[in-house]
Amino acid sequence: MKNLTLPIRFGIVTSACLIAYFLILSLFGKHTNVFFSLFNGVITGFGIYETLKITKLRMGKDFNYGKGFTAGITTGIVATILFTIFFAVYSTELNTTFLDELSQSWAKDYKNFEGIVFFTVAIMGIATTLVLTLSFMQLFKSSNNPRKKAA
Numbered sequence: 001m002k003n004l005t006l007p008i009r010f011g012i013v014t015s016a017c018l019i020a021y022f023l024i025l026s027l028f029g030k031h032t033n034v035f036f037s038l039f040n041g042v043i044t045g046f047g048i049y050e051t052l053k054i055t056k057l058r059m060g061k062d063f064n065y066g067k068g069f070t071a072g073i074t075t076g077i078v079a080t081i082l083f084t085i086f087f088a089v090y091s092t093e094l095n096t097t098f099l100d101e102l103s104q105s106w107a108k109d110y111k112n113f114e115g116i117v118f119f120t121v122a123i124m125g126i127a128t129t130l131v132l133t134l135s136f137m138q139l140f141k142s143s144n145n146p147r148k149k150a151a
Contacts, residue, residue: 006051007075007078011075012079014046015079019086021039040128044125044128045136049132051072053140055071063142064142068141072133072136077126077129088118099117
């Protein structure tokens, strides 16, 4: 558990940034435009990148691909779970018209539109986490190339 405290803390901070970004968009009435959610990947990516960077600095030579991958995935999943919970509370309790504004046609065609939206938010977060962690680990992993080890 000690090895997961940093990723969990970064996951909480990342989710706070995602929530703050969403609330700022809602102040300007832009939170129903799905194209603004692309920036969520940037926020999540920054949180994962910083987690990996600090984990590698703290662990030094003990850092390996598995430990880095675990740290990145943990950060992203914690952020995704917390943001999805916030999103569910916001859209069902705080702004009950949000889901209808998000998609008029989906709300008419599907009886369980809320469940579809919450599931989509969670899956997007987990997919982003997986892809970004795999990408960033290419930067942080140690090389098996003999010429790089000697340098």
